[in-house]
Amino acid sequence: MKKIIWFLFFACCLQTISFSQGNFVIQNKRESDKIRFKLINNLIIIPVEINGIELSFILDTGVNKTIIFNFLNISDSLQIKNTETIFLRGLGEGEAIKALKSTQNISKIGDAINIDQELYAVLNSNLNFAPRLGFPLHGIIGYDLFKDFVVEVNYVSKYIRLTNPNVYKAKPCRSCETLNMEFYKNKPYIYLDVKIAEKQIPVKLLIDSGGSDALWLFEDDSLGIKTSNVFFEDFLGHGLTGSVYGKRSKIEEVSIRHFKLNKVNVSFPDSESLIYVKQHKDRNGSIAGDLLKRFNLIIDYSSKTISFKKNKHFQDDFSYNKSGIELEQNAVRLVKQKDYNYIAKADFSKDDNNVSKTPIVLNASYKLALQPAYSIVELREGSPAEKAGLMLGDVLVSINNKSTDRYSLQEISHMFYDKHGQRIKLEVEREGVALTFVLYLEDVFEK
Incomplete structure (x- = not known):
């Protein structure tokens, strides 16, 4: 029912808004809109609707095609049509990948809408960037959006602003550098x-x-x-x-x-x-x-x-992962957690002075919960992690004596960017056995 209402609303909009095939148009009088984004691993992740389905895309100036990752057979849900099979090439040592090219899709980003979006649904089920980011990711968009707007990117406040070039008015900026x-x-x-x-x-x-x-x-x-x-x-x-x-x-x-x-x-x-x-x-x-x-x-x-x-990040030091570990959120594990809402014991009987014999006590009980599992999927040769004895496939259980279920993938990875010599204690699970390792972050450029 929700999808039917959305398409009815869109049909009404067609009567008052002029669209060009394959172009985005902003549906408001200002001809400008601000869209919030998430910054994950220095990547801009924006919300995108494709045929009424809400998704998350990387905003990537480096791509000239809009790509959907089909690892969850999402193209079936999107009801993409008018398809033909093509092959795409890009960075990496593998062969070209198979994709379905589709036209006449409806895409929406904030108030910007395109009624003839060309999509490339990648058929390789192994092409899934979400585990490395620890965040759901469904595709990449670049040129198709940038060609239609002036795009302001505010990395500090985490928003992009899309404006029709015909109404955009540049503000004087003596502290800016403009390049062709x-x-x-x-x-x-x-x-x-x-x-x-x-x-x-x-x-x-x-x-x-x-x-x-x-x-x-x-x-x-x-x-x-x-x-x-x-x-x-x-x-x-x-x-x-x-x-x-x-x-x-x-x-x-x-x-x-x-x-x-x-x-x-x-x-x-x-x-x-x-x-x-x-x-x-x-x-x-x-x-x-x-x-x-x-x-x-x-x-x-x-x-x-x-x-x-x-901006305020200009003076930040350029750092990198000093552990040699690359993690992936590729599964879940059962974790025993405290449940503070459990009432351990309550005796409501009263003595002769009308005082309860046993007070109500809120004690911590425990419950089992599914939490993300962070596995080691890349291990740099000669790195502190390898020298400590960690191996590919190890699943992190705790870091510095704190359970990994307290952290996001990004928060854990950020710890590996700490200062040279920082001690990190890791407990991992390897083939059902709990093991503990200690490593010291190593900055090869400070030696």
Whole structure:
């Protein structure tokens, strides 16, 4: 019944609002709307309705197609139609992935609506980013939204504002830096300077709000783009076609005109993961979430400009996971928890002075509850975690003597970014056996 009402409401709106096929239009007089988002692992997660179903999408400047993950057969619930089979390529060492291309879908983001949304439903059931984020995630949207609006991104207050370019009025901002964007296959690129081994190097970078790291660079000895002597091999993330591995290091500086960021984290992905993305030969890498979040942004595809205004995160140190552990929330486990609402004993009989013999006492009883299980799915070779004896598949039970059911996946992962030498005690379950390990976080750049 709810879905029928929604479509009836939409039909009424058609009489008063003019839509263009494949474009978003804002359904209010201001022609502007503010949408709250969650910031998880430096990724912007926004609420999106597809054919009346509420979902969560990554807002990703680095994609030119709107993608639905089909690990829960969600495309059946969305009633997607007019499908054809295609194959998609992206970051990762695997083969192209199979997807269903669908048209004439209805998408809604805040007051913005598109009545002919093109979707790509990925058929690989293993392509599921939600366990790594510890948050339900159903898809990715980028170009389809950015092309129709001026998009303001406020990383501090955690909202985006969408405005029709025809009514948008830019405010004077002396503390901002505005750069021109170039486009290749509907993806935006900017030119920055990086300093490596005391050499200033101009680089062309993809603006990639769908990446968690600060900066990715593609090694090129002829340009001087190479890792320093201090680095470590690591898992860098998931792409559409598989896992991405490479080197993590730091570079001396990144310059966005007069904005200078020092000792910036940088990743150098393995060449095997870049065969497809390096089809754009002029590209030198990506600028991603951990760097972008230090600014509030105004992204205007219509004028091909992006404005940077530094925010309170600008001076934050660039840190990274010093444990060598990558966790995934991929199951649940039974946890014994205290139940303070249980009345242990109450004797209401009274003595001769009309006083109860036994007072009512609220004691803690226990109950069993299902809680997320956090498993180790990546373990860096030579890391503190590996040297301590932890193994892939270990399920965390407690951290620093506190049960993991008290924490979200993000809260636990954040502990691994603490200072060099920090002691962390982990209790894990391995094949039904409880084991305890102690490790000390290690910053290879402070040695």
